[in-house]
Amino acid sequence: MSRPVFVSVLLEMSASGARHPLAITWEDGSRYEITRSLYVGRRAARSAGSGECWLCRIAGRDIPLYYSPLSGRWWMDGKGDPEPAPAAEPYKRVKDRDYKPAGQ
Amino acid sequence: MKDRVILHxxxxxxxxxxxxxxxxSLKTVPCAVAGDPANRHGIVLAKNRLAKRAGIKTGETIWQAKQKCPQLILxxxxxxxxxxxSRLARALYCEYTDRVEPFGIDECWMDLTGCPDHDGFAVAEQLRARVKxxxxxxVSVGVSWNKIYAKLGSDLKKPDATTVISRDNYPCIVYSRPVEDLLYVGHATYRKLRRVGIRTIGQLVAAGPHFLRTMFGIVGLSLYSFAAGLDTTPVASSGREIPVKSVGNSITTRHDLYTEQDIKAVTYMLTESVSSRLRDAGMAARTVQVSLRDYQLYNIERQAPLPLPSQLCSEIAPExxxxxxxxxxxxxxxRSLGVRACNLIPLSKLNQESFLPQEKRRQAVWRLENTIDSLRGRYGGLAVRRGILLADRSLTGHDIKNENVIHPIGFFGP
Structure with a gap:
């Protein structure tokens, strides 16, 4: 199983608008340099979500880094279980008819 | 003529x-997307496979769904x-053809006729892989030579599958399907058809156009052509501007409306959006239509002509x-209220200068409402509001114009 790990990214924006990630900071605070990055278009992540994807060479391995324009966040596939589904809540009736407008 | 290649x-x-x-992790539990019961939008909008297996249906209220499946996650x-x-998927479809016609947020027709990639099945398989x-x-894809069968095909195998309905196999695939699978056979038509013993699409075709014409009038003929695969409706081009026929907004309010003041406030809130959208479109309305739904879900619609063609909130709202x-x-x-401006004409046909004092006043109101529009455009829809809307903010704290989502138009189009 894998879970999404949101990372902070040091990004270089070129004059033409292309983005090159240069380094990432993992959730535990350790920083990794990206020696080479390749934009591969939109991809669904193994952990969760889908977004724009860069293959980043970190310590000799090509690892996908994702960016979602919707949330503006960057993430990678991390090891471990994804967060569990929320527990179901019992149904609570909303008593809308109890409403009385002011002055009545 | 060669058959068209249409994908749904x-x-x-x-x-x-x-x-x-x-x-x-939601894949492992029954889950459904549902509206907010506090705002009385508490129905199931979509559900996953486990929830479907528990018998949950789209459109059910939350309490019904919870009764069937107490562990359902909302x-x-x-x-x-x-x-x-939806936009990303549509952009992907547009890489194959320029004729991509959306039908709601999650469905599209594509016409591949005459495109470099015109092998329907191959494109369908490629699309499925790419979207995944x-x-x-x-996605599930239906491939056929007309829009109706393509849609039918995409409904046959779900999820993530391709169904081809060709000239060779359509009698054995389509004709045995129940008649309500056909597009535009709704509750009323279904009941009528059952009464005469028509249960499958094959029986509908066998009944013939004459019989269906006597039963349903002109709609019967289109039903026949849908069922027999004779439909020739084109797939609209993706860049096509749909001419505006009417502009309307409606809302299910947070609580039932029973005072005149509440009704007035909601009417003004809706009309503000309608008139502002009319101004954006450069149209003026000649008729105003209202729709009411009471707490027993009984619907009525009424309309009345406006004294003068107008795009002003201060003229439409009182009417x-x-x-x-x-x-x-x-x-x-x-429970729910709607205001619609219809019978539209372009404003350019109206702009005659007049020196009557009444008309001068209208011009002034028009300038005022335009100014308010631009203020709202700059600072948000709630920047300038009418005093009447401030009485009960739970009812009227909506930015109707910007929350507005345009729902799919009917198959027959405008």
Missing amino acids: VDQNSFYASVEMLRQP VPPDYRSYLHF EELGLT AFKLIMANFRQGQWI
Whole structure:
């Protein structure tokens, strides 16, 4: 199983608008340099979500880094279980008819 | 003439899929996307496969769904991300052809006739793989030579599958399907057809156009052509501007409306959006239409002509309010209210200068409302509001114009 790990990214924006990630900071605070990055278009992540994807060479391995324009966040596939589904809540009736407008 | 190649692409339980993409653990539990019961939008909008297996249906109220499946997990809808994924998928379809006609947020027809990639099945398989790899969602695709069969095909195998309905296999695939699978056979038509013993599409075709004409009038003929695969409706081009025929907004309010003041406030709130959208479109309305739904879900619609063609809130809203009050009976509390401007004409036909004092006043109001529009455009829809809207903010704290989502138009088009 894998879970999404949101990372902070040091990004270089070129004059033409292309983005090159240069380094990432993992959730535990350790920083990794990206020696080479390749934009591969939109991809669904193994952990969760889908977004724009860069293959980043970190310590000799090509690892996908994702960016979602919707949330503006960057993430990678991390090891471990994804967060569990929320527990179901019992149904609570909303008593809308109890409403009385002011002055009545 | 060679047959057309038409694909219908349907994103499987779209809202739920997007939620599961974001939170994969939802795949392991029955889950449904449902509106907010506090705002009385508490119905199931989409559900995943486990919830479907528990018997949950789209459109059910939350309490019904919870009775069937107490461990059901409810997720609030996030229309922004659904629209985002819908746009991405549509952009992907547009790489294959320029004729991509959306039908709602999650369905599209594509016409591949005359395109370099015109092998329907190959494109369908490629699309399925690409949507899965690039967006992380699944689609089911129907391939046929007309839009109706393509849609039918995409409904046959779900999720993530391709169904080809060709000239060779259509009698054995289509004719045995129940008649309600056909597009535009709704509840009323279904009941009528059952009464004469028509249960499958094959029986509908066998009944023949003459019989259906006597039963349904002109609609019977189109039903026949839908069922027999004779439909020739083109797939609209993706860049086509749909001419505006009417502009309307409606809302299910947070609580039932039973005072004149509440009704007036909601009417003005809706009309502000309608008139502002009319101004954006450069149209003026000659008729105003209101729709009311009471707390027993009984619907009525009424319309009245406007004294002068108008795009002004201060002229449309009083007419709409008058119309509502004329049809509102005490004790019949209003649950949902809609205001629609129809019978539109372009404003360019109207702009004759007049020196009558009355007309001068109208011009001044028009300038005022335009100014308010631009203020709202700059500072948000709630920047300038009418005093009447401030009495009960739970009812009227909506930015109707910007929350507005245009729903799919009918198959027959404008």
